[in-house]
Amino acid sequence: MDIKEIQSLIKFVAKSGASEVKLETDDIKITIRTGASGSGHETTYVQQLPVAQAPVAPVVPAEVPANQTPPAPPSEENSKYITIKSPIIGTFYRKPAPDKPLFVEVGDTINKGDVLCVIEAMKLFNDIESEVSGKIVKILAEDSSPVEFDQPLFLVDPS
Structure with missing residues (x-):
């Protein structure tokens, strides 16, 4: 969910007159509360939920043929x-x-x-x-x- 979708949701909730809306997906949890007295005050909470990460395989450096030199790291040109x-x-x-x-x-x-x-x-x-x-x-x-x-x-x- 991007910021424009969140903003659209906030506007929709504010216009609907609902006092609180909760939305939860796999990776984000949103709670929108509006003022009950019609003050126009809105509170939005956006919480990023932790995502389980797959184990990372070790990186094995590629072998460089004997007649070639490995490429220079890019930071050397800026040194x-x-x-x-x-x-x-x-x-x-x-x-x-x-x-x-x-x-x-x-x-x-x-x-x-x-x-x-x-x-x-x-x-x-x-x-x-x-x-x-x-x-x-x-x-x-x-x-x-x-x-x-x-x-x-x-x-x-x-x-």
Whole structure:
């Protein structure tokens, strides 16, 4: 069940006048309660139920023929770059406001202290400043997407 289906269910329950509706499937459990006095207040609880996982078979590395070398891990090509990571959990924004230009784009030269993005956490907008000078090589997070603590956001070439 996706978020649009949940929102449609909430609207339907609110219009129907029911005070409480419970829905349970194999992987999700939803309880929707509406105010009995017609106050329009709704409470929705969405609970993800644990799913039994099948045992995982051990991974056996494939053999590499003697005349070939194994492929290099992708992280080695990025080892010369500095990764700027999220210092907090929140929503990542590349612009200070919807009608404003982006803070930085790939190819931009940045200096220490330049604002690279904003992360919204608990209705507070936190400027994320660069701790290094260099050139933006890659932007690793999508605009308006949730980010975790220590999640890579930018790759910077310090040279």
